[in-house]
Amino acid sequence: MSDWTQISGGVTAPKGYRAAGIIAGLKPSGLPDLALIVSEVDAIAAGVFTTSHVRAACVDYCREQLQAKPTARAILCNAGQANAATGLPGIIDAQESAQLIAQALNISSDLVLLASTGVIGQRIKMDALRSGIPRLVESASETGSAAAAKAIATTDLVTKSVALETMIGDRPVRIGGIAKGSGMIHPNMATMLAFVTCDAAVSPQLWQQMLSRAADQSFNQVTVDGDTSTNDSLIALANGQSRTPAITEMGAEAEKLEAMLTKVCTDLAKAIARDGEGATCLIEVRVTGASHNEAARRVARTIAGSSLVKSAIFGRDPNWGRIAGAAGRAGVPFNQEELQIRLGDLLLLKNGQPQAFDRQAASQYLKQQADASIGSPADPSTGNGATQSIDHPVVISVGVGTGSGHGMAWGCDLSYDYVKINAEYTT
Amino acid sequence: MSDWTQISGGVTAPKGYRAAGIIAGLKPSGLPDLALIVSEVDAIAAGVFTTSHVRAACVDYCREQLQAKPTARAILCNAGQANAATGLPGIIDAQESAQLIAQALNISSDLVLLASTGVIGQRIKMDALRSGIPRLVESASETGSAAAAKAIATTDLVTKSVALETMIGDRPVRIGGIAKGSGMIHPNMATMLAFVTCDAAVSPQLWQQMLSRAADQSFNQVTVDGDTSTNDSLIALANGQSRTPAITEMGAEAEKLEAMLTKVCTDLAKAIARDGEGATCLIEVRVTGASHNEAARRVARTIAGSSLVKSAIFGRDPNWGRIAGAAGRAGVPFNQEELQIRLGDLLLLKNGQPQAFDRQAASQYLKQQADASIGSPADPSTGNGATQSIDHPVVISVGVGTGSGHGMAWGCDLSYDYVKINAEYTT
Structure with a gap:
């Protein structure tokens, strides 16, 4: 296609x-x-x-x-x-x-x-x-x-x-x-x-x-x-x-x-x-195994929108417990014994159980994706505007079962600057 | 009662x-x-x-x-x-x-x-x-x-x-x-x-x-x-x-x-x-005029949970546009020409239209409620723990119509410390 x-x-x-x-x-x-x-x-x-x-x-x-x-x-x-x-x-x-x-x-x-x-x-x-x-x-x-x-x-x-x-x-x-x-x-x-x-x-x-x-x-x-x-x-x-x-x-x-x-x-x-206020990276959440696509999209949206997940990513912290928590509260029924969570290529949770994984590598992955998405600043001499890359998202992959429903959602991390931007405006 | x-x-x-x-x-x-x-x-x-x-x-x-x-x-x-x-x-x-x-x-x-x-x-x-x-x-x-x-x-x-x-x-x-x-x-x-x-x-x-x-x-x-x-x-x-x-x-x-x-x-x-992570104050949202109580509670929850409202309150900014925006997206139908918003005693929006109000006084109200809710720190000499007051919330009152449905919700402001607490934990 x-x-x-x-x-x-x-x-x-x-x-x-x-x-x-x-x-x-x-x-x-x-x-x-x-x-x-x-x-x-x-x-x-x-x-x-x-x-x-x-x-x-x-x-x-x-x-x-x-x-x-x-x-x-x-x-x-x-x-x-x-x-x-x-x-x-x-x-x-x-x-x-x-x-x-x-x-x-x-x-x-x-x-x-x-x-x-x-x-x-x-x-x-x-x-x-x-x-x-x-x-x-x-x-x-x-x-x-x-x-x-x-x-x-x-x-x-x-x-x-x-x-x-x-x-x-x-x-x-x-x-x-x-x-x-x-x-x-x-x-x-x-x-x-x-x-x-x-x-x-x-x-x-x-x-x-x-x-x-x-x-x-x-x-x-x-x-x-x-x-x-x-x-x-x-x-x-x-x-x-x-x-x-x-x-x-x-x-x-x-x-x-x-x-x-x-x-x-x-x-x-x-x-x-990617250009979310204060964001340092783009987050892509991929959900598979749901009973239908809208169910998968809902789980993906909930994870991408979780303040706890977003601040963990800002902290470069592979905190899978928050991802599991957000998946669980999305309002989409699933069997927690079938829950799987990956961060990039790293398997963090399988069949609802924590896996041993290289925390250093996971944290490094988060850092590297953020760095790769920065782009270039505006160039006043040429008049070219600033750029950002959407090609290096932090990818969170979540499996919630064996259904064929799948979906994606996008968000960004939650940083000090989000609060700064939104708190420091004085009417 | x-x-x-x-x-x-x-x-x-x-x-x-x-x-x-x-x-x-x-x-x-x-x-x-x-x-x-x-x-x-x-x-x-x-x-x-x-x-x-x-x-x-x-x-x-x-x-x-x-x-x-x-x-x-x-x-x-x-x-x-x-x-x-x-x-x-x-x-x-x-x-x-x-x-x-x-x-x-x-x-x-x-x-x-x-x-x-x-x-x-x-x-x-x-x-x-x-x-x-x-x-x-x-x-x-x-x-x-x-x-x-x-x-x-x-x-x-x-x-x-x-x-x-x-x-x-x-x-x-x-x-x-x-x-x-x-x-x-x-x-x-x-x-x-x-x-x-x-x-x-x-x-x-x-x-x-x-x-x-x-x-x-x-x-x-x-x-x-x-x-x-x-x-x-x-x-x-x-x-x-x-x-x-x-x-x-x-x-x-x-x-x-x-x-x-x-x-x-x-x-x-x-x-x-009040003890929300990084919070500096308690927010109480009171909604009236909905068609039934659960509708009112839903509007109240949405406002209390809005990151934009929460960061405005942290900034002591009487930003009623964000309150109106959150009310509107709560999934509860209402006529925007009937929307009313008060912050403490100050009327900010009436019949869906901005009112002239004393911004200084509104900002002062936010500051004063936060100060009054601080309580006392823990006292190591007596062994008494820290205290906080729930008796001085920032009160946001929202009218969405002429129905009899009413409800309240509580939240706290969104501060740098929330991000700090949740980002700086490294697994």
């Missing part, structure tokens, strides 16, 4: 997309804060949004738009103000934002989707947004993905971007994505956002199904601190500009496309976990 | 109980590590145990005993080794422990209940236990509660003990309790344990129902780090030695007894939260 190649270009790698990111003056820091993704033709649009009962205006806005009509031309995203807990004025701001970008692009406003990230309880700085929009539209280009990725970031240390290409029939099909998020976040800089573009032609229903399944295996399996935000949004467009035949039902081509979509989402999700 | 008085004596305050705590040599630290509670007559016994699927041998042992016969004479508790993930040898150790204490007390071994706390994956040091038991039984006395409370502790900074008295008819009835727990804990020193004694006469079924309901409002509403342990146990005995008429069905007297039982459990639960 994995016959894709990694390419550059992020959300503008697929055909028929432009993107932009500018400084509109929304963030107090003066960093880029307004992003746009545009498809040159109407694209099939799908979305997955926060399940929180406290939601930003843009989330309700997108849900309603997509319910009414699953097509879009543009995604507008502001950073700085979350426009959550802002009541009716916030809803009006969202509607005006959509109208402004529609006018500037000369499209119908019901083809605009919205996302916000920033401080909860703050309305969007509409004056700055109004004056920024013409510049934003003007700067949109086929190489604008990196600028957009930068403009949706808040406390992110690195930007998150990926693009893949595969062949459907004899023509290339591409999917690109950008994301932001690193905890729910200092100072309330809420939110995980991800925008995905694709140039395949897919039916709306199938595209939404593919996206929902991909989200279940990727973004919904990431935990930094367990705090779902008011603004979490994943939006995916498919505009058909690859000129490949329309995919309208499941089959070999649909599976190929879905696998690539899942990979894009998973890479973005891992990048978010 | 609250016509009780606080008395001293812990689990030996009620009539007909003795207790002991000794140094048996189970803990590497050389601190007290073996505790016993004995009723002079057969007592009605009820229990609430961890829901984890990875459980200590003592948990399965107690569940089976209580299912077969809801009576007990003795509770034996060891600290140092959790006897969890120890397989068949662990089960045999548990059985032998029960037999040894039964022989020493000259009672049937099916009248013994067991609890363990300590390192997961380690079997009880049976040689030390065997040689300790005669001394333990010999030292059991009507003033032994404090010694028992000390012997069940692991990383606890303070011992937890409470006793209350009320009148049923014209005779005093007493309930006492001791507990341990401060996170799921360094280094795997798992577990929340609580033992409650009562001298009322209650029918077994009613006593179990009362205990389950009390646990739902107290221990099940406490969160330090979200990590349910393999060994969590709450055991309650009622031996009838107050010579009051037997309570066999709900009614005024049963309600009075249950209210006092709930108060004992709640005070112990709060003490556990």
